Amino acid sequence: MRQLVIGALLLASTVVTSPPAQAAAPATGPASSTPATYSNPVSGDAVRTFPDPAMIRGKDGLWYAYGTTNPIDGKNEHILPMLTSADMVHWTYAGDVYTGEDHPSWWPNGARPWAPDIRYVNGNYHLTYSLSTSGVGLATSPHPTGPWTDRGRIVPAGGSGCPTNNIDQAVYTDVNGDNYLYWGSYDTICVAKMNADATEVTGEVTQIGRGRRMEGGFVVRRDDWYYLFYSDAGCCDGAFSGYTVKVGRSDNPLGPFTTPTGVDLMDLTSKDGIVLAANGNGWVGPGHNAIQTDLSGQDWLVYHAIPSSAPEFGPVTTTWGTTIANLARRPLMIDRLDWIDGWPVVRAGAGPSTGEQPAPVTTWSVGSTFNSGTDGWKGPWKPASDPDSLGHLTGKGSTSELSDETVQGDVRVEADLRLGEGGSAAGLFVTRENGARNITAWLDREQGALVVTTKVNGKTTTASSPLPASFDYGSWHNVAAERRGNALVVSVSADRLGDPLATVATTLPGGAPTSGAIGVTTRGAADADNVGAAPLYTPVTERVADPVLGERLTAYSDEFDGTGTPTAWARVRNPSATLSNGSLVWPTQNAELFQGTNTASILLRDAPQGDFAVETKLTFDGTRGNQQAGLLLYENDDRWLKLTHTVLPLNQGNGAVLHQTEFGKEGPRPGATPPTAVANAPMFGGPAARTTWLRLLYHYDEENGEHDVRMASSTDGTHWIWGGSWSLPRTGPVRIGLISMNTAGATATFDYLRTYEVTSR
Known part of the structure; x- marks a missing residue:
């Protein structure tokens, strides 16, 4: 499990006290001293899982966190559990918003509310939560842990006007006092104005984002820009969760929101603006974020992630007596959020942290909560x-x-x-x-x-x-x-x-x-x-450097000169690829490499020993769902990693399709009950164009016996968007492959296949 390493980036302070402040330690409120360090997951001593977290600093000086309905103790399900902390690092279980016996009567049978959002509105705490097709509910309280008063639905069941599930909502209040609700999932995020009390959606519904499994919208305003954070790919599939946090920004809370490269979040392609992605250090599927600010002014991303070493619970019985198999463990995480050149990124681009990190500042040099x-x-x-x-x-x-x-x-x-x-x-x-x-x-x-x-x-x-x-x-x-x-x-x-x-x-x-x-x-x-x-915090102003490629390895590269069948490649299941005009031309086929369906053709060649990067320039004319072509790192038909330009259907898109840079893996699924021989899942990188450059960066993690592979893509061959990493247990060496598969009717044209030494990663 590869860990990115960055040098010391901060932190010098210029505040002094004379003499040192001796504020009385409060009975409740910020801790008497800020922890020097923390280690993820911060919820580890309190609960075993805490998905889709939201966080707020209460008016009593404590921090409060709220999570999705889950078996937080590993056994019994809790409906919208709550945690409390004096320092954002050490958390204590503080009860549940509702119980199986005490919940709103209008809930449908079997409801498992999730994705809470917390706000403070006119002297009361507003907790919204999702009920999928049954709408979005609201509970209010004068205190962060209740007792909570049911306020009914703020998004109705069924036809809300957003062509998606009514989940993953978050409230935002603008500078003019207008309240907005952002919500949506399974490919679409919407926004609408709310009433003055933030208790009902009253405005026209506007779609502001489309992407494969785009969900979890959360908006903040900074320097006159509105930033829409969201997650895409799969949230909760154990070690195969491809969740990635991304962002777009706008000068209007209703959008349009665009990425750093200018891609509209409504465009039918995958998106750049990566805030947080898996980095190969043992955390997968980081996402569904909120944001919190410590007492120094430093922002922190609040999110969940899945430990790849123990990614799933066994079967869990819900509050309503049903059984859920293979529920993913998603503990509460925090990491420093940096704003560099106008865009947010976690730890300057280093990704989820492991091991000790500088802790949030949660104690004043001078100050008091006046609780004592x-x-x-x-x-x-x-x-x-x-x-x-x-x-x-x-x-x-x-x-x-x-x-x-x-x-x-x-x-x-x-x-x-x-x-x-x-x-x-x-x-x-x-x-x-x-x-x-x-x-x-x-x-x-x-x-x-x-x-x-x-x-x-x-x-x-x-x-x-x-x-x-x-x-x-x-x-x-x-x-x-x-x-x-x-x-x-x-x-x-x-x-x-x-x-x-x-x-x-x-x-x-x-x-x-x-x-x-x-x-x-x-x-x-x-x-x-x-x-x-x-x-005052010292801002980080430079991103972690991108990987640097070294000398091209000609023995493991191919410029695709000549005609006819490519002879430098091993052929699996007789691929119909041919050389023409300095390119490899390969029509897609009705065949797959999906779990037990291993019918797709492959071109394969040996990979060099040690770290390497492989790159191709791909022109692809796909128009139908699931057509795909690109790179493959291959052990066998059930153990591989791929990076492709993939055409995927847009849910509720009336036939529209998305062009995705899809980074997938297939391999054994650890922790599943009953055991699952093989699983398959993607994450998504930057935008895909008719011509897209694709890279895979390979590292063998000898200590953990894993292939660690990171993706990158480009739409001009010069400016690269580096995405997340997948890890896969190694049973043998990988070979470099090409594929063009899944649905017939498209043509992949590979300009070259180049393999490089890696100078730094």
């Missing part, structure tokens, strides 16, 4: 409490509450704020040196705006951004300020989930304080909670 009092703070504000936030501060008049300790340098400061009756503004001191030198971010009811003021010796500089007309000043909102040098970015959101309701980006004037206390202030009545500062 107000030690470390000075001012007239009083302690108060409620069931949602637990301990918090309340202030009246024109008053301020300040930290005893100070911060300086690059810093992230945040607070949860809300206005009381008659309150006109609540503010966060980003830095307060004294009354004449301070930087303050205000939720200003009178101006209807997020207002940032910088005072320098009697002169005030102001920048602002309007808040939505529907903004509820009486419910908690998070105000977060990030200072890097003299650049300041302040945003306000309900739930810290990448959906800012207003953002102010400004350059601080000369003389602005660079050190001082943090705190909160008010004009009128206001409450404050979770006030703190941490060193």
